[in-house]
Amino acid sequence: MSEILPAGSTIGILGGGQLGRMLAMAAARLDYRCHIYDPADAPPAGQVVPDVTCGAWTDIAALERFARAVDLVTFEFENVPAEALDAIEAIVPVRPGRRALSVSQDRIDEKDFLTGIGLTTAPYARIDDLPMLEAALGVIGTPSILKTRRMGYDGKGQMRIDRPDQAKRALELLDHQPAVLEGFVDFEREISVIGARGADGQTVCFDPGENMHRDGILRRTLVPAEIPEALKLDAVLLTGRILNALDYVGVMGVELFVTDRGLVVNEIAPRVHNSGHWTQNGCAIDQFEQHIRAITGMPLGDGSRFANVEMINLIGEDLNGLEQYLQDAIHLYGKADIRDGRKMGHVNRVRPLG
Amino acid sequence: MSEILPAGSTIGILGGGQLGRMLAMAAARLDYRCHIYDPADAPPAGQVVPDVTCGAWTDIAALERFARAVDLVTFEFENVPAEALDAIEAIVPVRPGRRALSVSQDRIDEKDFLTGIGLTTAPYARIDDLPMLEAALGVIGTPSILKTRRMGYDGKGQMRIDRPDQAKRALELLDHQPAVLEGFVDFEREISVIGARGADGQTVCFDPGENMHRDGILRRTLVPAEIPEALKLDAVLLTGRILNALDYVGVMGVELFVTDRGLVVNEIAPRVHNSGHWTQNGCAIDQFEQHIRAITGMPLGDGSRFANVEMINLIGEDLNGLEQYLQDAIHLYGKADIRDGRKMGHVNRVRPLG
Incomplete structure (x- = not known):
């Protein structure tokens, strides 16, 4: 097409x-x-x-x-x-194609891909059984995190290991699913870049946002991220490298740790991303339209940022506190039942640039 | 409520x-x-x-x-x-209530209301038959415009009269419907204000936009309008007066002529308005959301303008030239059939402030 x-x-x-x-x-x-x-x-x-x-x-x-x-x-x-x-x-x-999907569906494939194109990830090791986990803990050390290779999201399918003797229990709690052990990354901040690549190979990235999580769920994204401009450029260039290497068409979210040794890729999501919701009220063309443009073969639009934005997720009972956000740009999801940890909506608090 | x-x-x-x-x-x-x-x-x-x-x-x-x-x-x-x-x-x-609707449904009622609260309109006279039209032409003069009192939009139901001897023919062409004769207003520009009034009486106006018509149909709206700041403030204050006088709840479009003697109200529309489409990509809260907020009893949102915008209507065959607007924010209406004069969509061309 x-x-x-x-x-x-x-x-x-x-x-x-x-x-x-x-x-x-x-x-x-x-x-x-x-x-x-x-x-x-x-x-x-x-x-x-x-x-x-x-x-x-x-x-x-x-x-x-x-x-x-x-x-x-x-x-x-x-x-x-x-x-x-x-x-x-x-x-x-x-669209996007199968390659990006298969890479992102498996944490080992994802990290192999990312390190294969020269990017830095957390140290990691494939874990199929207890001996592999014990050996990996010897190399990667503790604290570290055992994650299922597949189907994890919002902190689900993850176990933190603080001492080697917790290895057996961690495997049990993950039902002995194929897993990856990831070393702990000592990071100052988490940022993300929402990148888009068109059918013609044109690549556009939104400004990096800074993310705050609680209980493994994104709570807030701030743009601009409070990091040096050079680091933002690094983040954008690195995202472009990922998009090109996958011959990607569509929008992708790239989560990055800011460490004292530079950027470490946490994970990639081959889709529009919660940390890109700020673009709805901070850009002429938001991440959702950018994705539709890319997959339909349209040229990408102008994603430059014209405002400072704080995106606040409304998780579960947060929705009942909506009155404090009535002045903000509100985006509700039409979900009838409030449940713990369920994303019910988000708001974008918009401020003039500068 | x-x-x-x-x-x-x-x-x-x-x-x-x-x-x-x-x-x-x-x-x-x-x-x-x-x-x-x-x-x-x-x-x-x-x-x-x-x-x-x-x-x-x-x-x-x-x-x-x-x-x-x-x-x-x-x-x-x-x-x-x-x-x-x-x-x-x-x-x-x-919502909005019946008062605003009945006023805006009839050009005489509308002008009576506007002049009644001290605003300036074109000179006008009620026309029920030829003698009334001939008498009115003697007062208002030519050129002037004969318009049906009801159901007019986008230039429909209007006849320009350049000489008194065209009176009979003009009435015939309007099927002898109850009409109004309006004097010609010599204006430099047409601007409009999109105003919103909440259920609590709070009133917010978007920045005035400058409108360009062709064949009686809006083609472009530019914000900012190229008029003095004092005139913009006049336009906004006047809109607020209209909203308050009608105890209005919702969004209203107010079309104004800029003349060398100040602002003349052309017409009011008790609804979201084509000349307010720029707000979709120029404000955190656009006219559509502002209307929904007002009628549902929510507080109005922040409608301050954070970008310069040129809104371009796509009329009829314009849609086939969409490729020249692919870099802009595109809003299509999902209409399958292109027809002359039919509004098929619009684009917002967004530029940084200043």
Whole structure:
């Protein structure tokens, strides 16, 4: 697909959570209809699109019907099973491509890829069993973190190991799944870069944001990040290198640790990213529209930042405190039930530049 | 209704064109569902909302069903028949209220209201027949414009009169509908102010924009308008006076002529307005969200301008020239058929302040 997807075409989105919802709203501005595929029967994105298919990720017949009903497929989360993608891709193009998806689905593949292109990650070792873990702890030391290779997000599937004798218990708590042991990175800050690469190879990055987590969940992103300009440029260049190496088409989130020895890549997400929500009120073209532009073959838009923004996630009961944010730009996800740790919405607090 | 409409509630929107579509997208960000009522069976706004009722403005049963399915009603155009509103208002609140609607639905009532609160309009006279028109032409002179009192928009229902002997023909061409004769205003520029008034009486205006028309249809809006700051303040204050006098709740567009004797009010529109589309990419809170905030009882948001914007309407075949605007913020309306004079979309060309 080298031409621009015609207006009026339908984009299939795998996953109907808040990211799919905001992607669909951006797509509507460009006159693309969206069709959501989600296992839930009333996903948040379903409220803003003409079509929803409710189906399991293993329901190949439903996935094929969905694929035949759309002109192009993208996804809001990287853990779509390979079999689902195989079924879809036999019928309709999927963007971003499989390479980025497979790399990001497995923490070992991801780190191998990143170090393979000369970037720095935390020290890591593949862990299949207790002897491998004990040996790795001897090299990487403690404290360190044992993570499942696959399906981890928002701090799930992770165990911190403070002493070597916790190794056995950690493996048990992760159900002996294939894992990776990661050395602890002593970082000053976490930043992220939201990068976009178009079908023509053009690459654009939004300004790096500074992220604050609690309980493994992103709480706030601040732009500008309070780091030297040279470091911001490093972060952007490094993101460009990742996008190019993967021949990527779409938006990607790259999480980075700022350490006294430079930038360390934490992880990459081949999709729009929570830490890029500030772009909705800080840029003419936000990350959601940039993603739609990239996958449809449109040129990327102007993502330069025209305001300072503090993005504040509304997690679970935070939603009940919405009155303190009524002056800010509010983005709610249409989720009826408040649950602990559930992302209910976010607000962007916008201030003039400078 | 003095409290904030609860999240998850449904807002009914009368009219499913591009204004209804953009209102619905703003409402979704605040977790309000929208239900569109429109005589067309696939209106543009229908693509981005969960519910659409297709019904005529005279179908009281359908209007009543619609009213019972929603928590609050607003409208995207001011020519909703009074009978339709009567049926709806017996069941559910309508915002903005009837006063502003009835005033803006009739050009004589509108001018009587405006002059009644001390504002300047074009000289005008009520015209019911040829003798009245001939007498009025003697006072107001030529060139002047004969307009139907009701249902005019985008230059429709208007006849320019250059010589008194054209009076009879002008009345015929307007099918002898009740009309108003308006004197020609010799203006340097046309500007407009998009004002918002909350349920609590708080009033906020966006920066005045400068409008360029062709064939009676808005083509471009520029912010900032190239007029003295004092005149901008006059325009904003005058808009506030209109909003207050009508006890208005919602967003209103006020079109003004800049003349060498000051500002002359051309017309008011009790709804979001084409000349306010620039706010989507020039302000943290745009006119659509401001309207939703006002009618739901939320406080108004920050509508200060953080960028210079040129809004360019895409009329009819303009859409086929979209490639020249691919670098700009694009807003398409999801209309399948290009027709002469039909508003297909707009783009916002954003530049840094200064």
